[in-house]
Amino acid sequence: xxxxxxxxxxxxxxxxxxxxxxxxxxxxxxxxxxxxxxxxxxxxxxxxxxxxxxxxxxxxxxxxxxxxxxxxxxxxxxxxxxxxxxxxxxxxxxxxxxxxxxxxxxxxxxxxxxxxxxxxxxxxxxxxxxxxxxxxxxxxxxxxxxxxxxxxxxxxxxxxxxxxxxxxxxxxxxxxxxxxxxxxxxxxxxxxxxxxxxxxxxxxxxxxxxxxxxxxxxxxxxxxxxxxxxxxxxxxxxxxxxxxxxxxxxxxxxxxxxxxxxxxxxxxxxxxxxxxxxxxxxxxxxxxxxxxxxxxxxxxxxxxxxxxxxxxxxxxxxxxxxxxxxxxxxxxxxxxxxxxxxxxxxxxxxxxxxxxxxxxxxxxxxxxxxxxxxxxxxxxxxxxxxxxxxxxxxxxxxxxxxxxxxxxxxxxxxxxxxxxxxxxxxxxxxxxxxxxxxxxxxxxxxxxxxxxxxxxxxxxxxxxxxxxxxxxxxxxxxxxxxxxxxxxxxxxxxxxxxxxxxxxxxxxx
Amino acid sequence: xxxxxxxxxxxxxxxxxxxxxxxxxxxxxxxxxxxxxxxxxxxxxxxxxxxxxxxxxxxxxxxxxxxxxxxxxxxxxxxxxxxxxxxxxxxxxxxxxxxxxxxxxxxxxxxxxxxxxxxxxxxxxxxxxxxxxxxxxxxxxxxxxxxxxxxxxxxxxxxxxxxxxxxxxxxxxxxxxxxxxxxxxxxxxxxxxxxxxxxxxxxxxxxxxxxxxxxxxxxxxxxxxxxxxxxxxxxxxxxxxxxxxxxxx
Amino acid sequence: xxxxxxxxxxxxxxxxxxxxxxxxxxxxxxxxxxxxxxxxxxxxxxxxxxxxxxxxxxxxxxxxxxxxxxxxxxxxxxxxxxxxxxxxxxxxxxxxxxxxxxx
Amino acid sequence: xxxxxxxxxxxxxxxxxxxxxxxxxxxxxxxxxxxxxxxxxxxxxxxxxxxxxxxxxxxxxxxxxxxxxxxxxxxxxxxxxxxxxxxxxxxxxxxxxx
Numbered sequence: 001x002x003x004x005x006x007x008x009x010x011x012x013x014x015x016x017x018x019x020x021x022x023x024x025x026x027x028x029x030x031x032x033x034x035x036x037x038x039x040x041x042x043x044x045x046x047x048x049x050x051x052x053x054x055x056x057x058x059x060x061x062x063x064x065x066x067x068x069x070x071x072x073x074x075x076x077x078x079x080x081x082x083x084x085x086x087x088x089x090x091x092x093x094x095x096x097x098x099x100x101x102x103x104x105x106x107x108x109x110x111x112x113x114x115x116x117x118x119x120x121x122x123x124x125x126x127x128x129x130x131x132x133x134x135x136x137x138x139x140x141x142x143x144x145x146x147x148x149x150x151x152x153x154x155x156x157x158x159x160x161x162x163x164x165x166x167x168x169x170x171x172x173x174x175x176x177x178x179x180x181x182x183x184x185x186x187x188x189x190x191x192x193x194x195x196x197x198x199x200x201x202x203x204x205x206x207x208x209x210x211x212x213x214x215x216x217x218x219x220x221x222x223x224x225x226x227x228x229x230x231x232x233x234x235x236x237x238x239x240x241x242x243x244x245x246x247x248x249x250x251x252x253x254x255x256x257x258x259x260x261x262x263x264x265x266x267x268x269x270x271x272x273x274x275x276x277x278x279x280x281x282x283x284x285x286x287x288x289x290x291x292x293x294x295x296x297x298x299x300x301x302x303x304x305x306x307x308x309x310x311x312x313x314x315x316x317x318x319x320x321x322x323x324x325x326x327x328x329x330x331x332x333x334x335x336x337x338x339x340x341x342x343x344x345x346x347x348x349x350x351x352x353x354x355x356x357x358x359x360x361x362x363x364x365x366x367x368x369x370x371x372x373x374x375x376x377x378x379x380x381x382x383x384x385x386x387x388x389x390x391x392x393x394x395x396x397x398x399x400x401x402x403x404x405x406x407x408x409x410x411x412x413x414x415x416x417x418x419x420x421x422x423x424x425x426x427x428x429x430x431x432x433x434x435x436x437x438x439x440x441x442x443x444x445x446x447x448x449x450x451x452x453x454x455x456x457x458x459x460x461x462x463x464x465x466x467x468x469x470x471x472x473x474x475x476x477x478x479x480x481x482x483x484x485x486x487x488x489x490x491x492x493x494x495x496x497x498x499x500x501x502x503x504x505x506x507x508x509x
Numbered sequence: 510x511x512x513x514x515x516x517x518x519x520x521x522x523x524x525x526x527x528x529x530x531x532x533x534x535x536x537x538x539x540x541x542x543x544x545x546x547x548x549x550x551x552x553x554x555x556x557x558x559x560x561x562x563x564x565x566x567x568x569x570x571x572x573x574x575x576x577x578x579x580x581x582x583x584x585x586x587x588x589x590x591x592x593x594x595x596x597x598x599x600x601x602x603x604x605x606x607x608x609x610x611x612x613x614x615x616x617x618x619x620x621x622x623x624x625x626x627x628x629x630x631x632x633x634x635x636x637x638x639x640x641x642x643x644x645x646x647x648x649x650x651x652x653x654x655x656x657x658x659x660x661x662x663x664x665x666x667x668x669x670x671x672x673x674x675x676x677x678x679x680x681x682x683x684x685x686x687x688x689x690x691x692x693x694x695x696x697x698x699x700x701x702x703x704x705x706x707x708x709x710x711x712x713x714x715x716x717x718x719x720x721x722x723x724x725x726x727x728x729x730x731x732x733x734x735x736x737x738x739x740x741x742x743x744x745x746x747x748x749x750x751x752x753x754x755x756x757x758x
Numbered sequence: 759x760x761x762x763x764x765x766x767x768x769x770x771x772x773x774x775x776x777x778x779x780x781x782x783x784x785x786x787x788x789x790x791x792x793x794x795x796x797x798x799x800x801x802x803x804x805x806x807x808x809x810x811x812x813x814x815x816x817x818x819x820x821x822x823x824x825x826x827x828x829x830x831x832x833x834x835x836x837x838x839x840x841x842x843x844x845x846x847x848x849x850x851x852x853x854x855x856x857x858x859x860x861x
Numbered sequence: 862x863x864x865x866x867x868x869x870x871x872x873x874x875x876x877x878x879x880x881x882x883x884x885x886x887x888x889x890x891x892x893x894x895x896x897x898x899x900x901x902x903x904x905x906x907x908x909x910x911x912x913x914x915x916x917x918x919x920x921x922x923x924x925x926x927x928x929x930x931x932x933x934x935x936x937x938x939x940x941x942x943x944x945x946x947x948x949x950x951x952x953x954x955x956x957x958x959x
Contacts, residue, residue, distance in 0.1 A: 068709075597939045730931075770871040
């Protein structure tokens with residue numbers, strides 16, 4: 001008797017955020033608003049921890065299915081959890097908790113944002129429930145609905161900032177998202193036509209090297225690449241992530257992009273693994289490599305702090321796409337096993353934590369400075385030492401220096417590249433690392449610069465902008481916790497890899 | 510391709526950058542050729558899930574197979590879909606005016622006769638027809654979404670002149686907007702206790718439960734669609750006040 | 759090739775034409791009108807294919823509500839709006855006026 | 862050549878027209894309309910697919926299309942709302958500059 005497939009836990013992880021959204025919508029502005037949301041996120045986190053522990057405890061090395069409505073796979077919809085999705089759920093739970101804590105003070109009266117909070121909280125919880133539902137879904141059409149929840153609520157959250165740039169970015173993000181989902185929906189129609197079922201595992205059973213499956217795979221890849229923002233399709237990401245409110249930028253970079261990536265990995269390796277080819281994966285890798293170089297270069301050229309971090313996301317996503325060429329090929333079939341997938345999974349986790357920490361720290365710096373220009377950050381380390389420290393730690397992880405999570409991820413990636421004999425990816429990874437170091441040190445050297453004129457007069461009107469507000473300690477602490485998690489992940493790599501390892505066995509179904 | 514988002518009214522219809530033109534023509538051509546080949550090579554599953562659905566239709570509590578799929582077999586999808594609608598309503602609804610009453614009637618001196626007649630005669634008919642659609646959804650074409658859309662259309666007609674006004678941000682409206690989601694979630698999770706699994710209707714009550722959910726869904730969908738429409742009308746007034754506010758500053 | 763097939767072919771041909779015109783027509787107002795027509799024809803086509811539920815939904819939501827939303831949004835973005843800001847002005851009136859402008 | 866086949870090919874053509882429109886059209890509203898045309902194309906493909914076997918009508922694609930229609934209207938509404946807000950912002954800034 002396994003607990004997961006019979007218990008309340010899995011549906012609760014989806015429904016709890018929905019409930020939180022409803023309550024946030026109904027009560028509106030309230031003194032208890034922040035408290036209620038924090039307690040919801042705490043409950044949600046505990047639920048996820050419980051689920052993870054149960055999953056690890058059962059040691060079934062299998063995916064767990066939860067049957068909704070008692071109908072079973074082809075007729076009804078099932079929920080499914082395997083190692084990868086448990087890992088993503090845990091990541092979502094953790095980041096939800098921390099960013100909710102952050103937003104509770106970010107959207108408080110102190111920063112004149114309580115009007116926005118009226119919209120922020122319900123949309124935020126809808127986004128979280130969409131993410132959770134997506135990571136558990138075993139049904140192709142259900143994934144489409146989840147993608148739409150995520151896409152629409154994310155676009156609405158970007159628009160929350162309310163200025164023209166944010167609205168325009170949100171509109172572009174929304175249109176791209178809708179286009180991507182339509183491609184995905186079309187692929188689902190083709191899959192249903194040739195397989196007669198919408199359940200992912202049943203599609204996987206009958207998947208073949210046939211023409212319709214290949215076309216479906218191409219359509220899914222195009223649609224999801226649009227949503228992931230791989231290099232030539234990245235144009236919407238930097239403005240959207242840079243113009244959103246800080247907590248939203250953090251979740252967008254850390255999780256929302258990864259949600260589409262998760263689906264792509266699932267289709268590419270589990271569901272339609274038969275239909276993929278070596279050449280296609282090399283193309284994806286090449287796009288990823290170009291993305292690394294191009295994103296890093298644009299980040300180096302950026303003049304706004306958040307834009308720099310957003311371009312860095314474009315670059316970091318490129319690394320994850322090296323997974324596709326590096327994963328092992330046996331008999332023309334790729335599989336989500338071995339060191340390449342481990343590297344990718346580790347990269348996803350490391351990047352999520354580091355990028356969230358970085359966005360939060362950057363948001364704090366911008367609040368303290370009153371404006372997002374990088375040039376204005378001169379000497380900020382004296383006034384906001386902790387936030388600069390967080391920025392530095394996250395930066396170390398993104399560059400891939402020890403002892404951070406990013407280092408282990410890159411190490412895994414490099415060793416895999418050497419083992420598989422595809423040495424050309426090594427050059428790309430190292431160049432990307434160097435470029436990453438360039439743009440991050442550009443910021444840090446400015447922040448630490450001890451230009452006496454700046455340091456001595458932090459309160460003087462000429463340097464301190466009018467709109468600067470002291471950053472609340474909660475917001476700094478949350479960013480610091482995330483940075484520490486990034487470091488801790490670098491020291492305890494086995495834990496993450498253990499969870500994700502169970503993916504290997506799922507593939508055999 | 511999305512770099513230029515034009516909202517000038519009198520702009521040209523086509524963005525004349527050669528690159529996007531060529532690329533899109535290529536992609537479209539490829540897409541058409543490839544997919545038509547799929548359609549013509551008519552292999553694969555011939556019936557889909559139709560036999561399975563007809564087999565289980567007696568267990569679902571309704572006889573219209575589409576209602577069975579939407580509200581029983583794939584009820585989870587429908588639940589999330591209602592959430593999608595709610596997301597958009599949330600994103601669009603203005604955040605002010607919480608304390609005005611939910612529904613009010615304003616006496617307008619200048620009446621449009623045609624509109625008045627429409628309101629008097631067509632609206633009740635539409636409401637009755639929507640009720641019929643909702644009821645009939647169990648055994649023939651119809652159901653919550655169609656009924657909700659019809660009612661929303663009727664309400665668009667009603668609020669065209671300012672005789673009636675609904676305040677979509679009032680407490681009552683918010684409760685009605687989330688009603689279907691709340692009922693859906695409550696029933697779904699309550700059934701975990703009684704039947705052991707999410708959204709597993711007991712056979713004896715399934716028809717009743719589905720009708721209950723559909724009724725609530727109709728109310729919420731009506732309100733959601735009508736509020737989406739009204740946001741485009743009402744925001745005009747709000748934006749005007751916004752603008753005044755800004756100039757005073 | 760019987761009568762039904764010919765009807766189908768005609769329906770499809772007009773739907774494709776309307777699909778094209780609802781994107782590339784000269785004035786935005788015509789685009790919207792063509793799109794609503796497309797929705798109504800789609801409802802007929804789906805009745806033809808035996809999907810009566812979807813036909814009702816398409817006529818009500820796809821053509822009706824979407825059309826109303828599009829028209830309302832169009833009304834907000836078209837030029838010379840400041841003169842016609844009177845709240846009591848109905849959609850029907852304004853749209854009539856516009857067709858005259860653009861014909 | 863059955864009529865279901867004809868309709869599914871027409872659905873593909875509509876999808877292609879819509880995609881072309883999304884890429885090429887310049888005005889946001891045209892892009893939104895084009896996305897909707899793409900949607901109609903997919904729905905048509907799905908509904909034709911439900912009738913591929915002339916003896917059996919598969920209700921599942923019908924249900925999917927119903928869900929899809931509601932989602933499409935939601936996305937359209939959000940996009941239109943953003944468009945109107947941007948337009949309003951531009952207009953008020955123009956008036957201010959006068």
